[in-house]
Amino acid sequence: MSVQALGRKIGFGVALGGLLLVGSAISHAASEPAAIRQSSVSLIPVTVNPAPAAPASAEFPDATMSRNDQGDATILRLDGIITPGAERRFLDALHALPARRPVVVELSSPGGFTAAGYRMIDAVLAERRGGRAVATLVRDGDSCESMCVGLYLAGYPRYAAPRAEFMVHAPRMAENGRMTMRSTQTMVQRLVSLGVSPAWIQRVTAAGGFSGVRDYRETADRLTADGANIVTDLLR
Structure with missing residues (x-):
């Protein structure tokens, strides 16, 4: 799908319902209109990544950012x-856009810093609450892993090429690789609050995807077939 076509598909819809996971009891109400939803509830950011403790360095170089204005929408690509x-x-690029101009956030990322990712997710959700349409996109040949998945989930609709790859795992610290049951449970709660299907979460858990010893990967077409509600619109 072209950038122009994506821009034409961006619009406004009804409110996105909050989804909560409490202990082991999971409830989910999924609906997927073609338009970007404007949230009327407080959506919780999600982190699913190793969290480097130090500022960006040669080991953790900053992702590149680019802006491409086409037609009625702006593409912000994070790579x-x-x-x-x-x-x-x-954030500078997002806030520099004209008020309510629709945005497509295009992602290709292995994840990164938890705190930075939280703030980026919060910013996207705030823009949506303020009336800006914000979609997310992962193209063919690109992947969205770890912290990137949370940022991807902050948009709506969420576009992806069929073979685009997504990865989730238990959160862990970059410096020592440690994880805790509490941090994993919190991460799962936040994934569900952003719309991920609890049934899919259960399948990933059963497959060891949140055990701390496995990175769980699926392509966009597989996620769609599995009813994960991560990708809402497959590009053809």
Whole structure:
């Protein structure tokens, strides 16, 4: 699908219902209109990534940011590691846009810093609550992993090429690789609050995807077939 076609598809819809996971009891109400939803509830950011403790460095270079205005929409592309530097450039680009101009956030990222990712997710959700249409997109040949999945989930609709790859896993610290049951449960709750299907979460859990020893990967077409509600619109 072309950028122009994506721009034409961006619009406004009804409110996105909050989804909560409490302990082991999971409830889910999914609906997927063609338009971008404007949230009337407080959506919770999500992190699913290793969290580097130090600022961006040669080991964790900033993702590149680019802006492409086409037709009725702006494409903001983030390519690389989510760092505080990438966060600043992303927020600057987002806030520099005319009020309510629709945005497509195009992602290709292995994840990155938790705090920076949280703030980027919060910014996207705030823009949607304020009336801006914000979609997300992962193209063929690109992947969205770890922290990137949370940022992808902040938009609506969520476009992806059929073979685009997504990865989730248990959150862990970059410096020592440690994870805790509490942090994993919190992460799962937040995934569900952003719309991920609890049934899919259960399948990933059963497959060891949140065990801390496996990175769980699926392509966009597989996620759609599995009813994950991560990708809402497959590109053809």
